[in-house]
Amino acid sequence: MRAVVVSEPGGPEVLQLVDRDPHTPGPGEVVVDVAAAGVNFMDIYSREGRPPYGRDTPFVLGSEGAGTVSAVGGEVSEIRVGDVVAWTGVPGSYAEQAVVPADRAVPVPSGIEAPTAAAVMLQGCTAQYLASSTWPVSEGDVAVVHAAAGGVGLLLTQIVRLRGGVVVATTSGGEKADLARDAGAGHVAGYDDFLQVVRAVTDGAGAHVVYDGVGKATFDDGLAALRRRGLMVLYGAASGPVPPVDLLRLMTGGSLYVTRPTLGDHIVSRAELVARTDELFGWILDGTLTVRVGGTYPLADAAAAHQDLAGRRTTGKLLLTP
Numbered sequence: 001m002r003a004v005v006v007s008e009p010g011g012p013e014v015l016q017l018v019d020r021d022p023h024t025p026g027p028g029e030v031v032v033d034v035a036a037a038g039v040n041f042m043d044i045y046s047r048e049g050r051p052p053y054g055r056d057t058p059f060v061l062g063s064e065g066a067g068t069v070s071a072v073g074g075e076v077s078e079i080r081v082g083d084v085v086a087w088t089g090v091p092g093s094y095a096e097q098a099v100v101p102a103d104r105a106v107p108v109p110s111g112i113e114a115p116t117a118a119a120v121m122l123q124g125c126t127a128q129y130l131a132s133s134t135w136p137v138s139e140g141d142v143a144v145v146h147a148a149a150g151g152v153g154l155l156l157t158q159i160v161r162l163r164g165g166v167v168v169a170t171t172s173g174g175e176k177a178d179l180a181r182d183a184g185a186g187h188v189a190g191y192d193d194f195l196q197v198v199r200a201v202t203d204g205a206g207a208h209v210v211y212d213g214v215g216k217a218t219f220d221d222g223l224a225a226l227r228r229r230g231l232m233v234l235y236g237a238a239s240g241p242v243p244p245v246d247l248l249r250l251m252t253g254g255s256l257y258v259t260r261p262t263l264g265d266h267i268v269s270r271a272e273l274v275a276r277t278d279e280l281f282g283w284i285l286d287g288t289l290t291v292r293v294g295g296t297y298p299l300a301d302a303a304a305a306h307q308d309l310a311g312r313r314t315t316g317k318l319l320l321t322p
């Protein structure tokens, strides 16, 4: 079976498509024929070896996917050969086969194609927890969603809207601005003027919450865009890490809150994982949530997918298909 391996930490050129022995499931595991593997920003950090995402090389990249179970190990009672399952947080997904712990394999309901399920496991669960756990959006809340045409951004914009929130989206413009608007953003701004847009929309009061996966380029204006006791949710750093912050700024900004959440802390138990994916799958099945796959690449082109994602040339979700 073929797999994309990180041969050594580095740029896209270190990704190599190699032949590996087929997997045999151990106790509590299933082997899945991968229909689609998700590409995520975190994969770029793992490839580069950036702490805490780096691993000992060589390793098979990718942590998200969906496909059909081809073998079941001992002590697995609820999953059978032929079931379609999806996962996130499981290493080794850029491959024709993946080994998935049975307690991390989520059954994909009929009516949802495996690639669609793969497309929402990491970014969809993230958007779901950001809008329902980190800051549970209430009717009328004003939320800034940065990089709103991206993988997390398009899903988060829709989920904030369906909870009754008002979205001020940022994008780099053009088609991305249109996509953010189509996803339900009430206002679409650039990274340089979103602060003014938030102030205009809120009569100077500021946003209730800022969802920031961009980081360095947006953090300062994001803090300034918050209303009294508002929450800055820094969940990523697509433009680079945020430098250390003087906590006094939280006081002078109006008793602000800051958090830096990760998905791993929001799908701790199987029950939590299933609750979040059930909600996502329900929204997809009833047409509430639209999943945009902005690019599908063969495994051999994983490097191109990474270059496109890092180069801001993508919208929505990127998938690899074996």
Ligand SMILES: NC(=O)c1ccc[n+]([C@@H]2O[C@H](COP(=O)([O-])OP(=O)(O)OC[C@H]3O[C@@H](n4cnc5c(N)ncnc54)[C@H](OP(=O)(O)O)[C@@H]3O)[C@@H](O)[C@H]2O)c1
Pocket: 039, 040, 041, 042, 122, 123, 126, 147, 148, 149, 150, 151, 152, 153, 170, 171, 172, 173, 176, 213, 214, 217, 235, 236, 237, 238, 239, 240, 261, 262, 263, 264, 309, 310, 311, 312, 313, 314, 315, 316
């Ligand atoms: N904490 C968590 O639980 C969690 C989970 C998933 C993802 N994340 C983070 O969420 C962020 C978004 O991830 P994603 O996979 O959905 O990616 P994405 O949003 O599809 O792609 C990143 C987007 O960020 C924008 N961007 C702004 N400045 C950029 C820069 N200097 N370089 C590259 N992109 C820039 C670009 O959109 P424009 O062209 O519109 O500016 C780009 O398309 C990442 O930081 C990721 O690490 C965190």
